[in-house]
Amino acid sequence: MPNGRLVIGNKRYSSWSLRGWLAVRLAGLDVEEIVVPLTGFGTEPSKYAPTGLVPYLEHDGNHVWESLAIVEYCAEIVPAIWPADHAARTHARVIATEMHGGFRDLRTAMPMNLGRPDFAGRGRTPGALADIARIEALWADTRARFGGAGPYLFGEALNGADAMYAPVVARFAINQPELSPVSRAYCQAVMAHPLMVEWHRGGAAEPAEWLREPYENLQ
Numbered sequence: 001m002p003n004g005r006l007v008i009g010n011k012r013y014s015s016w017s018l019r020g021w022l023a024v025r026l027a028g029l030d031v032e033e034i035v036v037p038l039t040g041f042g043t044e045p046s047k048y049a050p051t052g053l054v055p056y057l058e059h060d061g062n063h064v065w066e067s068l069a070i071v072e073y074c075a076e077i078v079p080a081i082w083p084a085d086h087a088a089r090t091h092a093r094v095i096a097t098e099m100h101g102g103f104r105d106l107r108t109a110m111p112m113n114l115g116r117p118d119f120a121g122r123g124r125t126p127g128a129l130a131d132i133a134r135i136e137a138l139w140a141d142t143r144a145r146f147g148g149a150g151p152y153l154f155g156e157a158l159n160g161a162d163a164m165y166a167p168v169v170a171r172f173a174i175n176q177p178e179l180s181p182v183s184r185a186y187c188q189a190v191m192a193h194p195l196m197v198e199w200h201r202g203g204a205a206e207p208a209e210w211l212r213e214p215y216e217n218l219q
Contacts, residue, residue, distance in 0.1 A: 004059035005032040007048045011203035013038055013215050015112040015167030018199060019067035020055030022163035025195050026081055027074035029059055037210045068100040071160040081160045088146045088154055092161040095138055095153075099164045106131035110171040113215050114203045120176040129177070135168060136183050143182060151189035158193055166190055 006024050008017035024031060036047075036054060049056035049065050057064040057073065064073045075081040082089045105127025113119065142153045142161075150156035153165070169190040172179060179187070190196060 002032040003030050004057065004062075005034055005048075006058075007034045007036060007054050007056040009036055009038045009054045010206055010210055011035070011199055012114050012206055012210070013112060013203075013212070014054060015107070015170070016053075016067050017055045018112075018167050018170070019163050020057060020070040021199065022158075022166055022195055023067075023071040023074040023081065023160060024057065026158065026160075026163065027078040029057075029074065029077070031057070031059055035206075037206075038212060038215075066100075068096060068164065071096065071163060075160060080157070081163075083146065083154045083159065085146075091142065091146065092154060092159065095142060096161045096164040098138070099168070103131040103135065103168070106135075106168070106171065110175045110177075111215060112167050112170050113174060114170060114200055116174060116216065119174045123175050124177060132172075132177055132179075135165075136180055139165075139186055140180065140182050143186065151186065153186070158190070158195070162190060166196065170196075 006021065006029075008014060008021055011017070021033075034048070050063070051065050053065065055065070055067055055070060057070050059073070062073065064070050071081065082092050105125060106123075109123035109125045109128035110119075139153065146154045148155045152158050153161050169187045172183075172187050173191055191200075
């Protein structure tokens with residue numbers, strides 16, 4: 001029997017859920033997956049979590065909410081979710097925290113909708129473009145310092161930092177802002193990862209009644 005459950009929102013829309021789900025899958029936790037349809041733009045109601053939000057993890061008697069806390073919880077079980085090197089691990093946690101607490105303009109202007117690749121060119125507000133510039137600089141610096149020959153931020157394996165930035169990668173795939181070659185290569189690698197492919201397929205298989213007008217017809 002599963003040793004807990006992970007509550008997430010629609011895979012088509014829920015960027016925060018994607019982060020927690022990736023961490024749980026990278027850690028190999030044996031949990032039941034419960035998908036709660038989102039009911040409104042920007043809201044993630046759940047009857048399961050104390051905050052009423054997703055993602056929410058129950059595992060081995062522990063209750064964990066907030067996506068970054070889920071990443072850290074999974075890293076306690078599988079330390080390889082963070083880099084082994086102290087400097088790299090410190091940097092990974094710093095940039096993951098910056099993602100968790102920042103880039104609000106980008107998230108507002110370019111919501112994640114994995115079923116709408118025709119949103120190309122949308123959301124290019126001054127604030128979103130400033131956020132993109134910061135993210136690109138951060139990715140380039142991280143890849144140059146810690147990426148080595150691997151395709152991800154810290155080398156050969158997708159890790160907790162990549163999980164935190166995966167929804168940004170998805171937003172870029174949907175809205176297609178102008179990116180540097182380094183950023184484009186990184187995004188392609190993340191989108192091609194088997195877990196991202198699995199998540200995308202899950203979103204495509206969700207029932208039509210889960211579609212929400214504000215997500216589908218952005219102005």
